[in-house]
Amino acid sequence: MTPDPATGAAAGRERTTHERRDDPLLSVENLRTYYDERTLLSRSPPVKAVDGVSFDVFEGETLGLVGESGCGKTTLGRTLLGLETPTDGTVTAEGLDVTDLDGSEAREWQERVGMVFQDPQESLNDRQTVGQIVREPLEAHGWPTLTVAVAGVSEATVSGSGPVTDRETGDAVRAEVDAADDTTVDITVTLGEGEPTVSVRDRLPLTTDDVSVSVSRNGRPTVSVSVDKTVPEMRRDRAEDLITRVGLNEEHVRRYPHQFSGGQRQRVGIARALALEPDFLVLDEPVSALDVSVQARIINLLERLQADFGLTYLFIAHDLSVVRHIADRVAVMYLGNVVEIGPTEQVFSDPAHPYTLSLLSAIPGSGSPWDGDRVTLRGTPPSPRDPPSGCSFATRCPAKIRSDEFDLPEATWRALDELRVVFRTRARSEDSALDQVKALAGLTVDAEAIDDAVEELLGEQSLPADARRVVDEAVERAKSGDDRGAAEGLREAFGSRCDAEVPTSYDVESVESRCFRAEDDYRSVAETIAARQRDGTN
Amino acid sequence: MSDAEPLLAVENLRTVFRTEREEIHAVDGVSFEIDAGETVGLVGESGSGKSVTARSILGLVDHPGSIDEGAIRFRGEDLTDDNWDDHRGDIAIVFQDPGSALNPVYTVGNQIREALKIHQNLRGREARERAIDLLEDVGIPDAATRVGEYPHQLSGGMQQRAVIAMALACDPDLLVCDEPTTALDVTIQAQILDLLADLQREDDLAILFITHDMGVIEDATDRVNVIYAGEVVERAPTEALFENPQHPYTQALLRSIPGRTPPDEPLPTIEGEVPTPTGPATDCRFAPRCPEAFGACREVHPEHEPVGDGTVERTAACLLHDDRYPDETGLDGSGSDGIEGARSDGGASR
Numbered sequence: 001m002t003p004d005p006a007t008g009a010a011a012g013r014e015r016t017t018h019e020r021r022d023d024p025l026l027s028v029e030n031l032r033t034y035y036d037e038r039t040l041l042s043r044s045p046p047v048k049a050v051d052g053v054s055f056d057v058f059e060g061e062t063l064g065l066v067g068e069s070g071c072g073k074t075t076l077g078r079t080l081l082g083l084e085t086p087t088d089g090t091v092t093a094e095g096l097d098v099t100d101l102d103g104s105e106a107r108e109w110q111e112r113v114g115m116v117f118q119d120p121q122e123s124l125n126d127r128q129t130v131g132q133i134v135r136e137p138l139e140a141h142g143w144p145t146l147t148v149a150v151a152g153v154s155e156a157t158v159s160g161s162g163p164v165t166d167r168e169t170g171d172a173v174r175a176e177v178d179a180a181d182d183t184t185v186d187i188t189v190t191l192g193e194g195e196p197t198v199s200v201r202d203r204l205p206l207t208t209d210d211v212s213v214s215v216s217r218n219g220r221p222t223v224s225v226s227v228d229k230t231v232p233e234m235r236r237d238r239a240e241d242l243i244t245r246v247g248l249n250e251e252h253v254r255r256y257p258h259q260f261s262g263g264q265r266q267r268v269g270i271a272r273a274l275a276l277e278p279d280f281l282v283l284d285e286p287v288s289a290l291d292v293s294v295q296a297r298i299i300n301l302l303e304r305l306q307a308d309f310g311l312t313y314l315f316i317a318h319d320l321s322v323v324r325h326i327a328d329r330v331a332v333m334y335l336g337n338v339v340e341i342g343p344t345e346q347v348f349s350d351p352a353h354p355y356t357l358s359l360l361s362a363i364p365g366s367g368s369p370w371d372g373d374r375v376t377l378r379g380t381p382p383s384p385r386d387p388p389s390g391c392s393f394a395t396r397c398p399a400k401i402r403s404d405e406f407d408l409p410e411a412t413w414r415a416l417d418e419l420r421v422v423f424r425t426r427a428r429s430e431d432s433a434l435d436q437v438k439a440l441a442g443l444t445v446d447a448e449a450i451d452d453a454v455e456e457l458l459g460e461q462s463l464p465a466d467a468r469r470v471v472d473e474a475v476e477r478a479k480s481g482d483d484r485g486a487a488e489g490l491r492e493a494f495g496s497r498c499d500a501e502v503p504t505s506y507d508v509e510s511v512e513s514r515c516f517r518a519e520d521d522y523r524s525v526a527e528t529i530a531a532r533q534r535d536g537t538n
Numbered sequence: 539m540s541d542a543e544p545l546l547a548v549e550n551l552r553t554v555f556r557t558e559r560e561e562i563h564a565v566d567g568v569s570f571e572i573d574a575g576e577t578v579g580l581v582g583e584s585g586s587g588k589s590v591t592a593r594s595i596l597g598l599v600d601h602p603g604s605i606d607e608g609a610i611r612f613r614g615e616d617l618t619d620d621n622w623d624d625h626r627g628d629i630a631i632v633f634q635d636p637g638s639a640l641n642p643v644y645t646v647g648n649q650i651r652e653a654l655k656i657h658q659n660l661r662g663r664e665a666r667e668r669a670i671d672l673l674e675d676v677g678i679p680d681a682a683t684r685v686g687e688y689p690h691q692l693s694g695g696m697q698q699r700a701v702i703a704m705a706l707a708c709d710p711d712l713l714v715c716d717e718p719t720t721a722l723d724v725t726i727q728a729q730i731l732d733l734l735a736d737l738q739r740e741d742d743l744a745i746l747f748i749t750h751d752m753g754v755i756e757d758a759t760d761r762v763n764v765i766y767a768g769e770v771v772e773r774a775p776t777e778a779l780f781e782n783p784q785h786p787y788t789q790a791l792l793r794s795i796p797g798r799t800p801p802d803e804p805l806p807t808i809e810g811e812v813p814t815p816t817g818p819a820t821d822c823r824f825a826p827r828c829p830e831a832f833g834a835c836r837e838v839h840p841e842h843e844p845v846g847d848g849t850v851e852r853t854a855a856c857l858l859h860d861d862r863y864p865d866e867t868g869l870d871g872s873g874s875d876g877i878e879g880a881r882s883d884g885g886a887s888r
Contacts, residue, residue: 069722261584292751296795296807321753325797325801345801362724362727365757367795377728
């Protein structure tokens, strides 16, 4: 897409003309966003917030994005909107990589997308009235830029004049050009035998009475269009329209955010996000801070706005019941990766990835679709600075594939996994400068602490002699200060494919899952977890 | 409930906030009991008086608020006779907003160690290790590093975990949890709920669990009090409440949870807002939003009446359950057409 230099109008917005569902609105390819905050005193590796993510977002759908805090959901959403610069990979919309735009192209993309934040209290400026908040994006983008199309003749010259009140640009309303097919036309002038007829796009705060047209027909017709409504008037009307559309009243326009309840504030945030008529909204936990009954109303509002305006949503949430209600498809994120993506009902009723299953089983109350025992994941996700080498979920996985080398009870396997996490965590803390100094002074190697950890984890397990030997070696290495080596030794001896290889994406019916258990040789995730729970080892 | 004296008995508690303009009856005649080792839920929307109830129990109601009436008996001793200081370590609270519960100028470890010093007399290395243990217990990764960080270096979720660790540091008998898991992920929430359940089993800890999350109430509590506009409107054993809610407010609240409605249907909502109680209750405060309200609801203040089939002890404050007021036709059969309905036709553009 090339922007028309004459109008500066985006040559996008094709939702009215092409409603093909299989057209991705956005294609995310191998996206990586790292935060590198290395300083002189810390040699911590970068935070891999988004680490190789690929998926499509289809026009008109709601894609749910779930995962624990810190898994990279918000960073992913922000990267899609161009609010963060990716380290690698592309986000393609209509053939254009939107992560690599500058100048007017970047501005156009910003007009096509919007974001609604979790906390309406923090994201609204308390010194602005609701009207000012909603008008702000209009002012920042010099809205409106009106596009005029002329119908009924093969060619025409268009000139336009509008109320010139915008001091910065001086020409806030421009009116030119025959519209290309994929441009949103604001004013259409149809030339026929008699007087020209004028129509105005519905969503504009203009009526045909506000538009005067004069035509001179000497040879090539020249159409002059002028709008008899000032830019501030149009912006004010647009803001009022948005405010009523999100369920507030016109009298709310002059009030301040602190005079509103949480739900009302979130409505203001939604109105602001819609100001520039975006196609795509990233909704970052939009209802998480709200009460259930208020939450239900905001969800209904979002669904209605989506139907009215043909919006596409990326709905980020940690509340899986909400996602189940609102999303057409759902992507499950863990440690910077999308581990499972598919149609919502399929993912909820038959999760393919063990992380998805664990998340679903953790839904409190009767909202959980998992009818087995709750799978309580141990610990927290590993640090995104130092993700595990194989599958990112292997350190906590309740369905991890076990090595063939040893035949151990599940509880012992888990204890060994845990011990490795202990060494890995210790190794990571050595990265800070202070710990380096302490290590040099011989302070960090705390033999007693290591013995305690081993005793606590493996005290009740009877290990076969060969396994015991491996553990003892690792403990010796840790005591000599080599925690990383200790973890590595355990991984080599007890690790499986899950620790060595990064799973690629497997198709499981209509779902994509990044888990080796999708292969035919393995028992399925749900069966494995159920069997391990039966053995009383969960 | 056992015949023995409950650990905590809140009796007809009224906490009123007086400003020049108005008088807000934030907690208006709330009564409930908690036994040792039991988890009692207090569930309601924001503005219902849940948090003020919690602060009242802890003696943390500041000017212009005051406890006007009622008693808060801890082991039989009325705390409202200014006895809070005698029970500082016995009752701990986990607040809704971790940002305000943590002091920004001290490290997380420092603040936990302070609590350990005051309540358990632990110092030095011992205190540091216990602090790290507590942080690990609440699911903070790399606790040994985090113990030296300042609150602003932790995410909101991590801050809340640190607050829970701090509350546990004083080894309380009663833990008042005010939306403790609202900021946490489901998996961490599950861990915290497990952790609270473990603590309860080991130490016979009693928990007052305040939340708006019905799912958490269902999992974590033994008995529930549903609070609306400063008043408890329904109380029941948890299982019975979810099986068969009796008060129209409870019913509406449960219906509005996603997951009970097919995805292609709009969620049932409760129109209007929770009213601010500015005077003593003379009618049912839910009546203006209630789909089943009838004439008397606007004139009579409903009292708690036994409801259900009589197998469990449960009550609801609703005239539908009061034999003196036979069911009459609703005030407004069509229901009020609130903002949502009025706007639903507003989008016929493009």
